[in-house]
Amino acid sequence: MEQQNELSFDTLVIGGGIAGSEAAINLANLDYKVILVEKDLSLGGKMIHLSKVFPTLDCSACITTPKVSETIRHPNITIYTYSEVKNIVKVSDKKFTATLVKKPRYVNEDLCTGCQECEDKCPVVVKDQYQYDLVGRKAVYVPFSIANPRVVNIDIENCILCGICEKVCPVDAIDFTQEAVEIPLTVKSVIIATGFELFDPTQILRYGFGKFKNVVTAMQMERQLVPTRPYNSVLRPKDGKMPDNIAYILCTGSRDETVGNPICSQICCMYSVKQAQLLLGALPMADVSIYCMDIRAFGKGFCEFYQQSIGMGVEFHKGKVAKVTEKENGNLILRYENIENGKITEVEHDLVVLSIGVLPNPEAKLLFNSPVIESDEFNYIKQTDELVCPPQTNIEGVYVAGTSSGPMDIPDSILSAGAASACSANYIRN
Amino acid sequence: MKDEKVKTIDVIKKKRSVSAETKQQHKEYNRIKKLILKSLEPEAKTIPQIAEETELPADVVTFYLMTLRKYGSIETGEIDDMDEYFFYKLKK
Ligand SMILES: Cc1cc2nc3c(=O)[nH]c(=O)nc-3n(C[C@H](O)[C@H](O)[C@H](O)COP(=O)(O)OP(=O)(O)OC[C@H]3O[C@@H](n4cnc5c(N)ncnc54)[C@H](O)[C@@H]3O)c2cc1C
Ligand code: SF4
Ligand code: SF4
Numbered sequence: 001m002e003q004q005n006e007l008s009f010d011t012l013v014i015g016g017g018i019a020g021s022e023a024a025i026n027l028a029n030l031d032y033k034v035i036l037v038e039k040d041l042s043l044g045g046k047m048i049h050l051s052k053v054f055p056t057l058d059c060s061a062c063i064t065t066p067k068v069s070e071t072i073r074h075p076n077i078t079i080y081t082y083s084e085v086k087n088i089v090k091v092s093d094k095k096f097t098a099t100l101v102k103k104p105r106y107v108n109e110d111l112c113t114g115c116q117e118c119e120d121k122c123p124v125v126v127k128d129q130y131q132y133d134l135v136g137r138k139a140v141y142v143p144f145s146i147a148n149p150r151v152v153n154i155d156i157e158n159c160i161l162c163g164i165c166e167k168v169c170p171v172d173a174i175d176f177t178q179e180a181v182e183i184p185l186t187v188k189s190v191i192i193a194t195g196f197e198l199f200d201p202t203q204i205l206r207y208g209f210g211k212f213k214n215v216v217t218a219m220q221m222e223r224q225l226v227p228t229r230p231y232n233s234v235l236r237p238k239d240g241k242m243p244d245n246i247a248y249i250l251c252t253g254s255r256d257e258t259v260g261n262p263i264c265s266q267i268c269c270m271y272s273v274k275q276a277q278l279l280l281g282a283l284p285m286a287d288v289s290i291y292c293m294d295i296r297a298f299g300k301g302f303c304e305f306y307q308q309s310i311g312m313g314v315e316f317h318k319g320k321v322a323k324v325t326e327k328e329n330g331n332l333i334l335r336y337e338n339i340e341n342g343k344i345t346e347v348e349h350d351l352v353v354l355s356i357g358v359l360p361n362p363e364a365k366l367l368f369n370s371p372v373i374e375s376d377e378f379n380y381i382k383q384t385d386e387l388v389c390p391p392q393t394n395i396e397g398v399y400v401a402g403t404s405s406g407p408m409d410i411p412d413s414i415l416s417a418g419a420a421s422a423c424s425a426n427y428i429r430n
Numbered sequence: 431m432k433d434e435k436v437k438t439i440d441v442i443k444k445k446r447s448v449s450a451e452t453k454q455q456h457k458e459y460n461r462i463k464k465l466i467l468k469s470l471e472p473e474a475k476t477i478p479q480i481a482e483e484t485e486l487p488a489d490v491v492t493f494y495l496m497t498l499r500k501y502g503s504i505e506t507g508e509i510d511d512m513d514e515y516f517f518y519k520l521k522k
Contacts, residue, residue, distance in 0.1 A: 106442075124456055124459070125494075126455070134493075134496070135493065135497050136497035158452055158455070161443050163439035166439050167437075175438050176438035176441055231496050233516070238492065239478055239489070240478075240492050240515060241515055242515070285513070
């Protein structure tokens with residue numbers, strides 16, 4: 001691994017989702033020098049992949065992309081994508097050391113224009129993780145159309161080393177000699193914005209995700225609802241049929257001791273209500289039913305948003321779905337106990353969406369060497385002074401922003417990032 | 431640093447080899463791609479029609495057909511009379 005000279009900044013922000021970008025911009029506007037480290041190929045986190053946002057139904061990409069551009073263009077922010085930090089050590093007051101690891105993309109980022117000529121010619125197809133496996137991508141690929149930086153990456157594990165990309169690139173940007181680079185880092189404060197993970201629904205065998213192709217996740221449905229969707233319309237993955245009777249199963253992997261996640265994910269009720277409304281717009285003939293224990297519409301405008309969906313014709317059924325089975329034609333039978341009349345009920349739908357929950361990102365804890373960062377009982381980063389200084393962690397000078405500290409929606413992630421940047425500035429200044 | 435004369439692919443080929451699984455996956459993709467494109471040669475078809483003709487599972491056809499559509503070999507046509515399935519055709 002190549003070694004480079006030490007870099008020094010005021011604040012290290014780990015994670016380039018909406019919370020990390022917001023925290024970095026706030027600090028940079030106060031003239032602090034910020035390094036933002038994102039492990040993925042693009043900034044934007046989960047938000048850049050969403051369709052619209054509840055309860056306003058504003059276009060998610062239209063909000064995220066200007067924020068990402070502002071982050072990238074800011075003279076006080078240095079960005080490393082496809083990079084990670086490790087071995088964070090608090091050496092003394094206002095002095096942290098760490099190691100930054102920049103992974104190889106096998107493309108010179110300064111030369112690549114994102115023309116995708118290489119992608120066009122690459123003969124390999126594998127699942128596209130940015131379309132949540134609904135469609136394929138090449139081994140050399142621009143992650144997604146609004147990715148920033150918009151340059152290609154080579155998926156070396158799936159590359160057949162044919163060399164076509166290097167041959168066709170008009171600017172000689174492909175570089176298979178690249179290796180990982182390690183850079184020592186010194187900063188005065190740290191903000192953890194590593195976000196959340198999505199619940200893996202294959203853990204609940206009785207819902208049939210993976211086996212029944214017409215059982216999809218809410219994240220797959222988000223992708224089906226954006227203009228850069230994997231298919232030409234909202235369609236069933238099993239056979240390309242336009243669905244007309246869609247079911248949502250709420251709390252998939254949330255409020256469920258049996259899968260080790262007893263808490264509410266805070267966002268699934270509202271994103272399901274949002275998707276139901278968007279589906280009624282996209283498929284005017286369709287019926288949408290939501291199966292839930294209850295609807296938690298606690299935020300500003302949420303209750304009205306929920307009422308609006310009832311007005312539009314979304315049906316709500318109280319009852320936890322016990323089992324999903326598949327018919328030969330790909331339709332699905334949901335078996336559930338109707339809480340209102342106590343009866344076991346079976347209903348048929350032609351597409352089922354699992355409203356998967358939010359889980360902590362276990363990586364956040366592994367970044368720190370000494371002292372170790374503490375987590376709470378649910379494995380999120382522990383907020384040690386929640387009432388007086390919510391972003392404070394057990395290490396003075398280390399703050400938490402967004403969903404690293406627990407499930408929350410976009411407005412709350414932005415608010416918490418604002419608090420983390422204010423605390424960080426205060427720590428450096430005093 | 432990148433050497434202008436040497437193709438960098440030759441450098442990495444000395445260090446890495448392609449796994450049997452990756453080679454197999456690539457072969458499988460080529461097989462399915464040929465079947466789908468051949469099936470669409472005479473006329474536009476829906477996914478169930480292609481699946482029936484090629485004897486591929488319909489979900490496999492959906493995945494690869496949508497990938498071929500994404501990369502420009504196939505385009506979307508009309509929807510059927512029942513408003514259920516779209517027809518897909520080769521892009522001229
Ligand atoms: C299906 C679905 C629909 C939703 N719809 C809405 C909605 O309509 N409205 C709404 O308000 N909210 C919605 N949300 C919630 C919203 O996605 C989150 O509130 C928001 O994305 C949280 O932002 P974040 O920055 O905290 O985390 P994330 O978006 O998870 O970003 C974290 C970033 O950190 C990076 N990272 C992780 N680990 C590391 C590491 N070790 N080193 C460096 N970088 C790292 C990740 O790659 C990622 O870019 C929805 C969520 C889902 C799943
Ligand atoms: S590597 Fe070359 S061919 Fe590929 S997108 Fe970049 S500039 Fe275009
Ligand atoms: S060398 Fe790899 S990435 Fe490049 S065209 Fe061939 S398979 Fe694709």
